[in-house]
Amino acid sequence: MALVNLKINNVPVQVEAGSTILEAARTLQIEIPTLCYLKEINEIGACRICMVEVKGARSLVTACVFPVAEGMEVFTNTERVRNARKRTLELILSTHNKDCLACVRSGNCELQALCKEFGVDDTDYYKGANPDFYFDDSAAHMVRDNSKCILCRRCVAACDQQCISVIGANARGFDTHISSAFDKDLNDVSCISCGQCIVNCPTGAIVEKDETAPVLRALNDPEVFTVVHTAPSIRVTLGEAFGMHIGTNVQGKMVAALRRLGFDKVFDTDFGADLTIMEEANELIERVQNGGVLPMITSCSPGWVKYCEHYYPDLLAHLSSCKSPQQMQGAIIKSYYAEKMGLDPKKIFVVGIMPCTAKKFENKRDHQHANGPDIPDVDVSLTTRELARLIDTAGIYFKNLPDEEYDNPLADGTGAAVIFGATGGVMEAALRTAVERISGQKLEHLDFEAVRGTQGIKEATYPVEGFGDVKVCVASGTKNAKSVMDKLRAGNPDGWHFIEIMGCPGGCVNGGGQPVQHAVVRNFRDLKAERAKSLYAADKDLPVRKSHESPAMKMIYEEFLGEPGSHKAHELLHTKYEGRPKYKA
């Protein structure tokens, strides 16, 4: 790669040709502020915050997209630059709902941070008329408040990146706003609820639908038995909400915090994940043996499931009928656990702590009420962010909490379950069980390296005794799901048997419910890789790494379910899908 020499603020620097000024400045530990820029997915130069001076240039240039050139002289901190940034911020503020004190993103807002950085001292400097801002709370999982939108289009890019594209710029000029086609409500279009727009929003314009209130009500109600369970990935992301390093495993503190919040029982969704593997592996084997629809595709990710229902309704038969771990966990809590403890399932309030906004949609779906029509498997799904807020509200000093253990019996997840949170994890967990069950031989090597890593699509072939080659595919992000599904429509030319699909790029560690990291972090660090690394480390450390060897699994099948795929298992742990239109009239 050719190298280019330039000077930034009079300091010489050598970077690869094709780098942007922004990237070159980073190598000198100079951070140039950005708002709209998202590396590779939103390089549109729209917000004009990253303006810098380039010697000889007619006007200021956008550092985020402007390529370096030999001999270039860049100045990032002149009065001209500072004034330009401040003025642009003041212009943005003139159309911004500055109700910061009542904003969920206060303290974690990129606009707020920049205003502080550039000494904005009059938020009404350019005060003027504003359009009627659109407010959309039609969707189950999120709220869009255009009065806080700064039109950076990061949400649009995130949605496009998912190949969903249900939001975009409508109207023009001062009236430009982000909304769906024909300004339809989000609930009336084919939004899959993945929440990628939320984690990419720099302000409070897009947030999850807050459901902490019903949870707090349940916690305060002595009549209600509150049970919480936490998805595999939460343990490696929750810490970020408290300023801890990306990927820190805070499982013990998280359990301690949940107990202090007043939950009667704190369970691990890893139990549900192991159960998913038991059922899914069984379903796969049954499909293989009985000539069922292949390849089978995982159904843990409700964003992915909704995507499939909107965009590939003709291929729904490929979806595993297994509920997601969250729903399985809930169904078991309100059946097996209720029975065991002598509790009325109607008095049990189950909260799932999820990396995901689509979970909020999932627990309102049909066929997710295994224990009766008025008894949802899961009452409320909270995102990692909502949990962090609950912890803050309770005045719990998270970082200093002691490590505590999950409650039994719905705990003791295996290593197979914990890696559910990363793309390829469900596949690897399923393989650990399915390969042993098909071949009847014990696996020596448990690490299926080929399905690990953050690439969007991974393929592998594993020779299995008694079957032959098992061909698998793993995709994360619905953009990659699209290419996989297009291949299925074309007749599965690669002969896959089993496919794992996660709605979010990188899987649950990068879910739409995870702590928001500012673009400056997202652009220069691989969040999904760093978070996943901790999950694989946790897997390595666990005594049991195969779902079917889990004592908890043995117990529940012996005591309650019988065997995988039993009638009872079907009633509680399996579900149905429905094709959905792209637009509701």
Next chain:
Amino acid sequence: MTVQELNARREAAKKSFIPGEGSVALRVVVGYATCGIAAGARPVLETLRKEVAALGKTDILIEETGCIGMCQYEPIVEVYAPGQEKVTYVKMDAQKALTVAHKHLANGQVVQEYTIGAATGEARDGEVLPLSKTAFYRKQKRVALRNCGVIDPENLDQYLAMDGYQALAKALTAMQPADVIQTMKDSGLRGRGGGGFPTGTKWSFTAAQPPGKKYVVCNADEGDPGAFMDRSVLEGDPHAVVEAMALCGYATGSDEGYVYVRAEYPIAVLHLEKAIKDAKAAGLLGEDIFGTGFSFDLHVRLGAGAFVCGEETALMTSIEGKRGEPRPRPPYPAIKGLFGKPTTENNVETFANVPQIILNGAEWFASVGTERSKGTKVFALGGKIKNTGLVEIPMGTTLREIIEEIGGGIPNGKKFKAAQTGGPSGGCIPESLIDTPIDYDNLTAIGSMMGSGGLIVMDEDNCMVDIARFFLDFTVDESCGKCTPCRIGTKRMMEILDKITEGKAEEKDLQKLQELAAHIKENSLCGLGQTAPNPVLATMKAFPDEYLAHVKYKKCPAGVCKALLNYFIIAEKCKGCTLCKRNCPVGAIDGTVKNPHTIDTSKCIKCGACMAACKFGAIIKK
């Protein structure tokens, strides 16, 4: 088609319509561009056709042609006879057409009173003054418009007769692509869309890209208020653009082009599409042109009416089927343009010059113009001027020549105040600079710009703050909304201008306006935003007193800004007829019969009804 066949067809074509060359004795053309039709050319054409048919004169050809250039005098009919200057009839209607048919076409008697010379008053004693001798035409030189208003734009053969596609033949058979680019460079042609970038240099950038898919794009998304140069070229001479684009393709190594034309130009679209179809059928577009192995195909894409799509990257984004918004540059279109491929983009007028340059040589073209601006420039002359119309003048002509000679001066004895060039991106040229020779650099130096060719003349009745507000209103409306400074900044500028024209502004608002204008110029993403404040800055610079009058004294000197005006009755002129009093809708006028009346300004709603009613000119506003 081979080059020999092209030449043979040219000769045959000449005989088909030029009087005296073949069997045609007289050729009558009716200006049938959008403007002509709007002015009533249709019944004129129909009458001429009907009457000539009735006369049984099969050697009289009646045809449609493009814009002849004199909006003021439409509908226009011109009669060509062998060996004579054409006769130009203006302000025609069906009745006059009947007279012309019976007298001139049937009997060779020119109807002098309908001719241009009679209409302008330049003709003496019944003389038939040819158009070329009129003040309007004398100083013009037609290169880009050479065929407009001359040939039938829908007839490929007529274009061939005017040496059409000869330039393409010459380039493909006798020139290397590099020679074409060199010729373009030597000619000194600069982009006529506004920026004035040297065309040859632009082409050389795309040509320098490695071989592979490349595009040629013609920007026909003409959007400046009051500009219609490109429409006229496309309506009147579409093949010139088609030929030029093929030449550009040859020079830059591209085999495919797009013309992006606004859907609001239906006739231009129609003529362009027909031209492309005819050229393809004749083998002048498509595979293996003239057997040289060079292939070039052309498509038309319609714009949906967004001004920003005239910005080159927004235009390409729109062709790609996306929301028309500009993209950051670099990468420049020459490197990464349409569909991510190297792309050369020029506007209609630029292309219209190209075949002539290739055919006649760079020197021929460069012999006209100023040192750094060669050739001619087409202007759409409008506003407070007698001869509104489309004019093509050599670079270096002064604004005074255009306004006073070609344009015939300001109507109603009013005083010239300023001329606006460059549309919403341009600026105002005050009277003190009216003798500036027009070229790219001079106009930029005096705070305006060439722009695409809109030239709007303003007189003493125009309020410069109001003019600035008009143009800014346009850009606020047409901003795409992508970048912050343009989206929000222009709106906030507009709000300040509103305050000024309403008399609510303070002096510090002027400073804020200036500061914001500078910010938008320096920080906007594309040319639209970067130039949006120009009309405001230019008027603030040239007419500071007028701004101050609005802000400090709450007066609009030109009497335009309603909120700042008051109506008064001049006692000496008032006869006490009570008409004003009876017409006032709010009872603001007091007075008795035969005594001077007065207006209570606190009650007055400034509707102007009194002024309109007064028969003695006793009511004034100031």
